Amino acid sequence: MAAQETDDHKYVYDFSEGNKELKDLLGGKGANLAEMTNLGLPVPPGFTITTEACQAYLATGREPDGLAGQIEEHLQSLEREMGKRLGDPQDPLLVSVRSGAKFSMPGMMETVLNVGLNDQSVVGLAAQAGQNDRFAWDSYRRLIQMFGKTVCEVPGEEFEHALDEIKSAKGTHNDLDLDANDLRGLVDAYKKIFAKHTGREFPQQPREQLDLAIRAVFESWNAERAVLYRRQERIPADLGTAVNVVTMVFGNLGPDSGTGVAFTRDPGSGAQGIYGDYLANAQGEDVVAGIRNTVPLQELEQLDKSSYDELLSIMARLEEHYRDLCDIEFTIERGKLWMLQTRVGKRTAAAAFVIAGQLVDEGLIDLDEALHRVNGAQLAQLMFPRFQLDHEFEAVATGIGASPGAASGTVVFTSARAVELAAEGESVILVRRETNPDDLNGMIAAKGILTSRGGKTSHAAVVARGMGKTCVSGADEIEVNVPAKRFTVAGHTVDEGDVVSIDGTTGKVYLGEVPVMPSEVVQYFEGSLDAEHVDNPLVRAVHRIMTHADAQRRLAVRTNADTGADAARARRFGAEGIGLCRTEHMFLGDRRELVERLILARDADERETALAALLPLQRADFMEIFREMDGLPVTVRLIDPPLHEFLPPLEQLAVNVAVAQERGEDVAKEEALLAAVRRMHEENPMLGLRGVRLGLVIPGLFAMQVRAIAEAAVAVVRAGGVACPEIMVPLVGAVQELETVRAEAEKIIAEVVGDSGVEVLIGTMIEVPRAALTAGQIAEAAEFFSFGTNDLTQMGWGFSRDDVEGAFFWRYLELGIFGISPFESIDRDGVGRLVRIAAEEGRAARPGLKLGVCGEHGGDPDSVHFFHSVGLDYVSCSPFRVPVARLEAGRAAVETDGSDSR
Numbered sequence: 001m002a003a004q005e006t007d008d009h010k011y012v013y014d015f016s017e018g019n020k021e022l023k024d025l026l027g028g029k030g031a032n033l034a035e036m037t038n039l040g041l042p043v044p045p046g047f048t049i050t051t052e053a054c055q056a057y058l059a060t061g062r063e064p065d066g067l068a069g070q071i072e073e074h075l076q077s078l079e080r081e082m083g084k085r086l087g088d089p090q091d092p093l094l095v096s097v098r099s100g101a102k103f104s105m106p107g108m109m110e111t112v113l114n115v116g117l118n119d120q121s122v123v124g125l126a127a128q129a130g131q132n133d134r135f136a137w138d139s140y141r142r143l144i145q146m147f148g149k150t151v152c153e154v155p156g157e158e159f160e161h162a163l164d165e166i167k168s169a170k171g172t173h174n175d176l177d178l179d180a181n182d183l184r185g186l187v188d189a190y191k192k193i194f195a196k197h198t199g200r201e202f203p204q205q206p207r208e209q210l211d212l213a214i215r216a217v218f219e220s221w222n223a224e225r226a227v228l229y230r231r232q233e234r235i236p237a238d239l240g241t242a243v244n245v246v247t248m249v250f251g252n253l254g255p256d257s258g259t260g261v262a263f264t265r266d267p268g269s270g271a272q273g274i275y276g277d278y279l280a281n282a283q284g285e286d287v288v289a290g291i292r293n294t295v296p297l298q299e300l301e302q303l304d305k306s307s308y309d310e311l312l313s314i315m316a317r318l319e320e321h322y323r324d325l326c327d328i329e330f331t332i333e334r335g336k337l338w339m340l341q342t343r344v345g346k347r348t349a350a351a352a353f354v355i356a357g358q359l360v361d362e363g364l365i366d367l368d369e370a371l372h373r374v375n376g377a378q379l380a381q382l383m384f385p386r387f388q389l390d391h392e393f394e395a396v397a398t399g400i401g402a403s404p405g406a407a408s409g410t411v412v413f414t415s416a417r418a419v420e421l422a423a424e425g426e427s428v429i430l431v432r433r434e435t436n437p438d439d440l441n442g443m444i445a446a447k448g449i450l451t452s453r454g455g456k457t458s459h460a461a462v463v464a465r466g467m468g469k470t471c472v473s474g475a476d477e478i479e480v481n482v483p484a485k486r487f488t489v490a491g492h493t494v495d496e497g498d499v500v501s502i503d504g505t506t507g508k509v510y511l512g513e514v515p516v517m518p519s520e521v522v523q524y525f526e527g528s529l530d531a532e533h534v535d536n537p538l539v540r541a542v543h544r545i546m547t548h549a550d551a552q553r554r555l556a557v558r559t560n561a562d563t564g565a566d567a568a569r570a571r572r573f574g575a576e577g578i579g580l581c582r583t584e585h586m587f588l589g590d591r592r593e594l595v596e597r598l599i600l601a602r603d604a605d606e607r608e609t610a611l612a613a614l615l616p617l618q619r620a621d622f623m624e625i626f627r628e629m630d631g632l633p634v635t636v637r638l639i640d641p642p643l644h645e646f647l648p649p650l651e652q653l654a655v656n657v658a659v660a661q662e663r664g665e666d667v668a669k670e671e672a673l674l675a676a677v678r679r680m681h682e683e684n685p686m687l688g689l690r691g692v693r694l695g696l697v698i699p700g701l702f703a704m705q706v707r708a709i710a711e712a713a714v715a716v717v718r719a720g721g722v723a724c725p726e727i728m729v730p731l732v733g734a735v736q737e738l739e740t741v742r743a744e745a746e747k748i749i750a751e752v753v754g755d756s757g758v759e760v761l762i763g764t765m766i767e768v769p770r771a772a773l774t775a776g777q778i779a780e781a782a783e784f785f786s787f788g789t790n791d792l793t794q795m796g797w798g799f800s801r802d803d804v805e806g807a808f809f810w811r812y813l814e815l816g817i818f819g820i821s822p823f824e825s826i827d828r829d830g831v832g833r834l835v836r837i838a839a840e841e842g843r844a845a846r847p848g849l850k851l852g853v854c855g856e857h858g859g860d861p862d863s864v865h866f867f868h869s870v871g872l873d874y875v876s877c878s879p880f881r882v883p884v885a886r887l888e889a890g891r892a893a894v895e896t897d898g899s900d901s902r
């Protein structure tokens with residue numbers, strides 16, 4: 001790597017120089033290798049090239065000044081420590097070159113093993129391994145394969161085809177049945193493939209191999225699959241990856257060697273015990289790639305008890321040190337245990353809650369930290385339904401429950417097909433022998449993933465758990481035939497397009513669609529399960545953490561509900577009021593005719609008659625909701641959308657009238673309706689006559705609603721209940737609009753309420769950018785603000801939500817213009833700034849101003865943290881998201897250090 005040796009910036013660290021706190025600089029893998037080294041654990045010596053070096057390389061297209069010299073210096077130190085030289089023909093030092101970003105990105109970036117092997121050193125490696133020619137040539141073919149694919153973009157399937165041909169000629173399906181001569185021939189075949197695609201021979205200079213591998217790892221940060229994974233997991237794009245150069249230790253030296261992955265607790269359920277996979281006579285990539293089925297970690301005790309006991313001791317020590325579930329990679333080389341990696345392990349949503357509770361019980365963390373360890377997205381996953389099984393449903397196969405959940409869908413065998421069908425709204429199950437990083441698009445699109453190979457630590461399992469996708473791996477009874485687009489199992493043939501169901505908890509696979517039943521977490525929230533007395537560790541853990549979240553949070557959580565049934569369910573889920581009751585939903589169904597009468601009224605008398613008919617219906621609606629809330633605040637938004645939405649579409653109505661006229665039918669009523677629709681037609685109705693504008697233009701409309709609200713509250717109070725109505729005027733852009741509506745409303749309220757004791761607040765919805773920017777003025781006429789972030793986002797960005805999400809948001813996400821849709825999570829810099837301005841200026845004008853949010857962002861985990869920081873009093877969301885908002889409000893209250901809980 002050519003460089004000018006003028007920059008004294010430190011780009012390379014020995015493992016002994018780092019620690020686990022340096023993830024930003026050394027990446028997760030490098031920081032944890034350093035931590036284990038400093039703990040005195042058996043870690044192969046090595047060094048880490050920092051993320052800063054990667055950032056500099058990606059910015060300029062060349063390695064930064066000084067890097068080449070620092071690598072040489074640390075390589076020489078490593079050679080002295082090991083007593084070997086890189087690629088020495090007699091006794092070669094071999095190294096692995098591995099990526100390692102701050103946040104775990106399993107399988108998304110590159111690794112090259114056995115760097116330093118060439119046509120001469122392969123012979124020396126065999127001699128040093130006790131004339132083990134098979135091991136040496138197996139290691140060499142792995143280097144050519146990984147180097148070719150990773151560094152030189154040689155199609156990986158060509159190497160796989162060559163391997164399959166040699167195994168077929170040998171009459172075997174097992175790599176281990178290939179002898180040294182077979183593998184020597186495979187090396188020759190791999191070299192020809194390499195030369196065909198690169199136009200050069202496989203590089204024989206060990207240092208050239210090392211430099212090119214380091215460069216390839218840097219460049220893999222911007223590989224398509226890595227970019228896609230970062231967007232999916234919301235990992236910042238500018239972090240870069242570190243590169244770890246580690247002395248090779250070999251798990252493929254024979255039956256007394258092997259490699260494995262272990263978890264200090266079950267990453268699927270959180271249960272304590274021994275969990276992991278082991279593969280004898282193999283290198284680590286064989287385990288995570290899922291190309292050979294592993295054995296449970298417990299079997300290592302019979303194979304190598306000394307290494308097994310040492311591993312369990314190290315696992316216990318690491319878990320206590322990290323105070324969390326640890327994911328560990330290890331290799332055994334001829335009876336010697338080596339630790340290759342540890343990290344805080346990915347886990348399912350259920351395991352996250354259970355483990356957090358266990359660690360509190362063990363005194364390793366407190367309840368605040370337990371709250372930090374879980375999140376709303378995980379809680380939402382736990383509220384999904386599960387399979388309802390009876391005698392009619394028999395599993396046709398059982399694999400490993402790698403990522404819990406219940407998923408049914410159409411079988412597909414390629415990622416491209418999964419993406420295609422998912423875009424059409426179809427649920428799909430991606431079926432593969434094993435997945436690899438190139439399958440990421442399909443895994444994101446699929447409802448579930450089914451593989452015939454691999455274990456709990458295979459690529460499919462790890463990635464699915466990280467994404468919250470249902471996954472069954474290692475269902476080896478299934479014969480997958482991707483070219484034929486079918487799989488066979490237990491005498492059944494399943495073709496692409498057929499439906500299967502997979503259970504990511506039990507690992508069972510069913511033919512057809514299996515019905516689902518509610519989750520026990522939902523039953524707990526709805527009150528049908530007593531968390532203190534059920535024998536379910538998950539429900540107990542959720543209860544405990546939710547109780548602490550409720551005790552810690554400052555933000556109240558309300559719900560968006562338009563009916564008594566929705567209000568009742570939300571209250572069972574913990575809602576502390578209604579933040580948005582949409583009155584327009586009360587004008588649908590059988591009431592459309594009354595709305596038509598209102599619109600078609602030819603004079604004041606007809607209009608008053610229509611409003612009088614609507615009044616008792618509205619009053620009854622509000623009484624039902626007030627009774628369900630029984631003393632909790634209910635914010636009622638006066639009618640918001642344009643009235644023409646309650647009428648037939650203009651084009652459809654015009655055609656109907658024309659056809660009827662052609663037939664000679666009496667269409668006087670229809671013609672009047674058509675005239676009204678034409679009169680009210682707007683090119684852009686969302687920016688037209690709606691909200692407060694409608695209330696000011698249609699005399700008596702808002703007055704009828706205000707009267708209905710006040711009369712309903714008084715009726716509930718006189719019946720022995722408690723009602724706390726809040727009237728919200730929508731789409732206000734100028735204080736004068738609110739003042740006009742308020743003056744009329746106050747007269748009606750005073751008339752209706754009398755001495756009943758009912759208090760009615762009057763406020764407004766901040767959803768027009770001008771309202772946010774003039775909030776100080778508007779607050780003088782408003783007792784509360786509720787931020788309508790859906791419309792505020794539409795108007796702030798100039799987007800029509802109904803149009804843009806399907807039209808071009810996919811491209812914006814693809815290009816990285818959006819990390820996530822601004823309708824899904826609040827745009828902090830733009831729309832969020834409007835919220836902050838309105839909150840600050842509103843409270844400055846009226847110190848007691850109540851502030852809330854009622855857009856969909858009220859249930860988005862990240863947005864809840866923002867609303868907490870702005871100082872809002874409450875968030876409001878759909879009933880199902882109330883527990884999520886409660887949890888995140890608690891997390892926002894205890895996470896004051898700005899730490900990232902990803």
